[in-house]
Amino acid sequence: MIQRLIVSTDLGTIHCFSANTSMANQQAPSKYANMPSPLSKPSKYTEIVNQIISDTSITKGFCLIVGIDGGQLAYEIATRSDLRVIGIDQDTQEIRKARMALAKAGIYGTHVSIQKVAGNKLPFTDYFANIVLINDQQFETEIDRVLRPCGGVTYRILPDGASRIRERGRLPNSGEWTHQYADLGSSACSRDQHVNDNLTIQWFGNPGPRRMIDRHLRTVPPLFSYGRLFIPGNDRVIAVDGYNGTELWDRQIANSLRVAIPYDTSYMAADQNRLYVATGEKCLIISAQVGQDYSVFSISELIGRSDRHWGYVAVADDMLFGSAQKITASRTEQSYEAIVDHYKDDRPLVVSDHLFAVDLANNHLAWQYHQGIIPNSTITIGEGKVFFFESRNPKAINNRVGRVTAKNLLNQDASLVAIEARTGNRLWEQPFTLPPLRHSLYLSYATDTLIAVGSINKNDQTWYQVHAWNGNDGALLWTANHRNSRPGIGGDHGEQVHHPAIVGNIVITEPAAYDLRTGKQLNPSGKDSDWTMPVRSGCRTITASSTCIFYRDSNPTMMDFGTNSPSKKITQVSRPGCWLNIIPAGGLVF
Numbered sequence: 001m002i003q004r005l006i007v008s009t010d011l012g013t014i015h016c017f018s019a020n021t022s023m024a025n026q027q028a029p030s031k032y033a034n035m036p037s038p039l040s041k042p043s044k045y046t047e048i049v050n051q052i053i054s055d056t057s058i059t060k061g062f063c064l065i066v067g068i069d070g071g072q073l074a075y076e077i078a079t080r081s082d083l084r085v086i087g088i089d090q091d092t093q094e095i096r097k098a099r100m101a102l103a104k105a106g107i108y109g110t111h112v113s114i115q116k117v118a119g120n121k122l123p124f125t126d127y128f129a130n131i132v133l134i135n136d137q138q139f140e141t142e143i144d145r146v147l148r149p150c151g152g153v154t155y156r157i158l159p160d161g162a163s164r165i166r167e168r169g170r171l172p173n174s175g176e177w178t179h180q181y182a183d184l185g186s187s188a189c190s191r192d193q194h195v196n197d198n199l200t201i202q203w204f205g206n207p208g209p210r211r212m213i214d215r216h217l218r219t220v221p222p223l224f225s226y227g228r229l230f231i232p233g234n235d236r237v238i239a240v241d242g243y244n245g246t247e248l249w250d251r252q253i254a255n256s257l258r259v260a261i262p263y264d265t266s267y268m269a270a271d272q273n274r275l276y277v278a279t280g281e282k283c284l285i286i287s288a289q290v291g292q293d294y295s296v297f298s299i300s301e302l303i304g305r306s307d308r309h310w311g312y313v314a315v316a317d318d319m320l321f322g323s324a325q326k327i328t329a330s331r332t333e334q335s336y337e338a339i340v341d342h343y344k345d346d347r348p349l350v351v352s353d354h355l356f357a358v359d360l361a362n363n364h365l366a367w368q369y370h371q372g373i374i375p376n377s378t379i380t381i382g383e384g385k386v387f388f389f390e391s392r393n394p395k396a397i398n399n400r401v402g403r404v405t406a407k408n409l410l411n412q413d414a415s416l417v418a419i420e421a422r423t424g425n426r427l428w429e430q431p432f433t434l435p436p437l438r439h440s441l442y443l444s445y446a447t448d449t450l451i452a453v454g455s456i457n458k459n460d461q462t463w464y465q466v467h468a469w470n471g472n473d474g475a476l477l478w479t480a481n482h483r484n485s486r487p488g489i490g491g492d493h494g495e496q497v498h499h500p501a502i503v504g505n506i507v508i509t510e511p512a513a514y515d516l517r518t519g520k521q522l523n524p525s526g527k528d529s530d531w532t533m534p535v536r537s538g539c540r541t542i543t544a545s546s547t548c549i550f551y552r553d554s555n556p557t558m559m560d561f562g563t564n565s566p567s568k569k570i571t572q573v574s575r576p577g578c579w580l581n582i583i584p585a586g587g588l589v590f
Contacts, residue, residue: 067136
């Protein structure tokens with residue numbers, strides 16, 4: 001008896017494997033391959049589908065058709081778009097008829113599938129369908145559950161056209177991740193209220209690792225805005241539908257790659273309709289849905305410096321914020337030697353020497369600020385102000401590469417500065433007189449409070465210092481310090497570069513949690529008992545939703561402090577990267 005292995009693929013092809021080599025290379029063409037399809041003639045659905053695609057501009061993702069009517073509507077959608085079509089019905093004869101017609105058209109299994117669904121419950125995950133076409137009264141109570149948030153649309157098919165029933169907006173109380181650390185204030189918290197420790201698979205698949213950067217190099221995190229996930233690759237960005245995994249576009253963007261991001265800043269920011277990507281001296285403004293350029297701004301045109309690259313990127317209230325840095329400032333090398341170099345003491349921070357803003361309403365420079373040098377990792381925005389640390393130390397200013405150690409930035413003539421976001425006017429400046437930091441330096445903002453976090457070595461352990469200032473005037477509110485939970489120094493697992501997360505009125509700086517305004521150590525669950533994050537295995541910094549924190553403990557791990565539950569593995573079949581790439585947003589965890 002010959003044993004055979006039958007394998008089906010997501011391309012609709014079926015392969016048969018056998019130890020009998022004499023059977024190799026034999027193919028059995030479909031008996032429908034050369035048969036005429038009754039669906040190929042124009043029908044009443046032709047103009048209806050043209051109208052729907054024109055109205056929505058949705059051409060990728062999933063279309064669910066309720067009531068298949070011989071397969072004609074599915075045929076029109078599949079042949080006029082890149083949508084994957086799922087038709088459902090309860091009539092066995094209607095299903096058989098539609099499958100036969102679609103198979104003759106050569107699109108059944110590759111572009112369209114028809115399923116018989118009994119009962120009142122659809123066998124599909126929540127939020128997956130970009131378009132739902134109702135051609136029958138079945139399953140109406142289930143339609144809202146499967147319709148994708150952030151632009152999913154439902155139509156009722158009528159004899160003479162299609163009537164739009166609903167366009168779904170954002171999932172209420174779901175979060176976004178539009179900048180490197182979630183928001184303009186670098187809170188590393190999405191504020192998503194849907195995510196908890198009761199997780200199920202939404203989708204699984206591409207883009208996969210082939211187009212990515214080695215995780216040890218610690219590149220920039222993905223972003224999530226209005227249902228789209230923007231994934232940084234190797235000098236490329238890949239846009240994916242966050243709710244069903246459909247790849248929307250993949251675009252090569254030369255010279256965009258950055259690594260060693262704990263000492264730098266991201267080159268991407270997003271809003272509802274656009275993605276902003278810094279590459280060399282330029283910032284590209286790209287259509288979030290299709291990946292085409294809207295416009296381009298360049299450092300040389302904005303501030304007259306042809307010897308600078310674009311550093312920091314942020315967008316809010318029709319203003320694009322940027323910084324100019326030396327061409328050699330951001331690290332881009334991909335090698336084992338580069339990885340070894342990044343995981344050491346006293347790594348220099350990437351710095352900028354100009355800050356500026358572009359008014360996107362009229363595409364002109366709104367203001368520029370040029371005084372000392374500014375660590376990219378400290379630029380943060382909140383409540384109409386831009387905050388940053390600034391050094392006027394000559395040793396720091398005269399650096400040749402565009403990178404300076406935290407010690408040289410802070411030990412002489414350093415200040416915490418606030419300027420007005422609309423005008424660039426200086427609001428206040430406070431000299432930095434606290435003990436200098438060594439390995440990392442971050443600045444975050446929430447609720448009129450600035451939080452600076454950095455690390456030092458002390459007694460062969462990594463210690464963190466946390467400082468808080470009032471956002472209105474720069475008055476020092478409190479300081480604290482604590483030992484990192486991992487033993488030793490040297491930074492070989494990222495223990496020196498943990499970024500904080502601000503969740504409501506709590507600052508979580510691994511492994512401790514503090515009250516944002518007072519510095520009192522807290523339990524995030526609200527209990528009176530002491531709390532510390534558990535000792536974990538693996539690098540990577542933390543991210544947060546409104547009630548959960550996420551981190552790497554060999555595998556992706558979460559802790560729901562809203563229920564005071566112990567840590568829980570999200571999955572044991574994958575590993576997140578070595579920086580920041582577990583993103584809780586849109587009611588999901590990526």
